[in-house]
Amino acid sequence: MPDTVIVTGASAGIGLAIATHFxxxxxxxxxxxxxxxxxxxxESLRVDLCDAGALDLVLxxxxxxxxxxxxLHLIHSAAHMPSDGAEDLDPERLAQTLRLNVVAxxxxxxxxxxxxxxxxxxxxxxxxxxxxxxxxxxxxxxSKHALLGLMRATVQxxxxxxxxxxxxxxxxxxxxxxxxxxERDPEFxxxxxxxxxxxxxxxxxxxxxxxxxxxxxPALNGAVIHANLGQREA
Numbered sequence: 001m002p003d004t005v006i007v008t009g010a011s012a013g014i015g016l017a018i019a020t021h022f023x024x025x026x027x028x029x030x031x032x033x034x035x036x037x038x039x040x041x042x043e044s045l046r047v048d049l050c051d052a053g054a055l056d057l058v059l060x061x062x063x064x065x066x067x068x069x070x071x072l073h074l075i076h077s078a079a080h081m082p083s084d085g086a087e088d089l090d091p092e093r094l095a096q097t098l099r100l101n102v103v104a105x106x107x108x109x110x111x112x113x114x115x116x117x118x119x120x121x122x123x124x125x126x127x128x129x130x131x132x133x134x135x136x137x138x139x140x141x142x143s144k145h146a147l148l149g150l151m152r153a154t155v156q157x158x159x160x161x162x163x164x165x166x167x168x169x170x171x172x173x174x175x176x177x178x179x180x181x182x183e184r185d186p187e188f189x190x191x192x193x194x195x196x197x198x199x200x201x202x203x204x205x206x207x208x209x210x211x212x213x214x215x216x217x218p219a220l221n222g223a224v225i226h227a228n229l230g231q232r233e234a
Contacts, residue, residue, distance in 0.1 A: 001067060002026055002027045002028050003027045003028070003072070003073055004028045004029075004066060004072050004073070005019075005022040005028065005029045005072075005073045005075065005215075006032065006062070006073070006074050006075065006108065006112065007019045007022070007029060007030070007031050007032070007042075007075045007077055008031075008032045008033065008049060008075070008076050008077050008104065008108070009032075009033055009077040009078030009079065010031025010033050010042060010044070010077070011033040011037050011038070012035075012176055013077075013173070013175035013176055013177060013204055014077050014125060014170065014173060014175060014204045014207050014208070015031070015033070015075075015077035015078060015125075016204070017203075017204035017205050017207065017208040018075055018077060018207070018208045018211050019037055019039060019042045020039050020042075020208070021209065021212055022073075022212065023039060023042060025212065027073075029041070029042045030042070030045060030062060031043065031045065032045055032047055032049065032055075032058065032078070032108075033046065033047070033049075034046060034047070034049075045058050045061070045062070049078055049099075049100050049104040050096055050099045052103075052107060055107060055108070056107070056111065059107075059108060059111040059112060060111075062112065063112065063115055069115075070116065070117060070120075071117045071118075071119045071120050072113075072116040072117075072120045073120060073121045073122075073215045074105075074108060074109060074112060074113075074120075074121070074122045074123070075123045075125070075211060075215075076104075076105035076108070076122075076123070076124045076125055076147075077125040078101075078104070079100065079125070079127075079140075079143075080096065080097045080100045080101060080139075080140070081097075081137065081140040081177060082097060082137075082139050082140065083137065084136070084137070084138050085135060085136050085138050089139075093139055094139045094142070097139040097140060097142075097143050098139070098142070098143050098146065100143075101140075101143035101144065101146075101147060102143050102146045102147055102150060105147070105150065106150055109122060109154060113158070113163070116163055118161065118162035118163065119162065119163075120163045121165065121166075121214070121215045122151075122154055122163070122164075122165040122166075123165070123167075123168060123211050123214050123215060124148075124150065124151045124165070124166070124167045124168070125168055125170070125207075125211075126144050126147050126148060126151075126167040126168065126169040126170075127140075127170060128169055128170070128171050128226070128231065129141045130145060130148045130167065130169050130224065131145075131148070131169070131224070147167065148167055151165055151222075152222065155222040162218070164217075164220065164221035164222075165221065165222070166214055166220045166221065166222065166223045166224070166225065167223070167224045167225065168207065168211055168227055169224055169225060169226050169227065170207050170227050171196065171202060171227065171228025171229060171231055172195075172201050172202060173202045173203075173204055173207060174201040174202065174203060175204060194232070196228070196229050196230065197231065197232070198229040200229070202228070202229060206227070207227060210225060210227050
């Protein structure tokens, strides 16, 4: 029986690459996003992850569709990255970012993990900004630091269940979220590439391969995997 893989943000970018990768491995893949996943083999469940009530209804449906003692892999990829700072903070924007980037993953885990069998896993897609900060991204940086705390707390709460959790922290990935900013500002693109040892952006498929490896590697329980091609330290 195939494993069941739940991927948030499976409609584009890293989430789409992850969903497609697991489909190719013969797993059952369920995508949670506001838009359907372009891969027709993915079971797309359209939901606003910021709407706790709507999300709970979708999760109830997933639980009812699972076989007994399923092996689950929960991949939290959806994220919102607004531009804001300490002196121009919109509290509602911060709350929405935390809701999508942190609260929704916690809600999904709380609903689905009680049914998960040994050998299941939880992979949080973090960022280089899980452990660093840059100006102008206060809400995003705050949420990614919180996501790292969520991962570590999850490891403790799952102690003894043979279910592992970890954080994959990508660097600059060639996605629809980053590419337009680079194309608008060639100087910004040069500064980004100058920070990366290999002088290029990561491909989403590279992150998908790392995530797939992580789901089948319990030794990584509690780890933070820095997948950034090596970055220049300030």
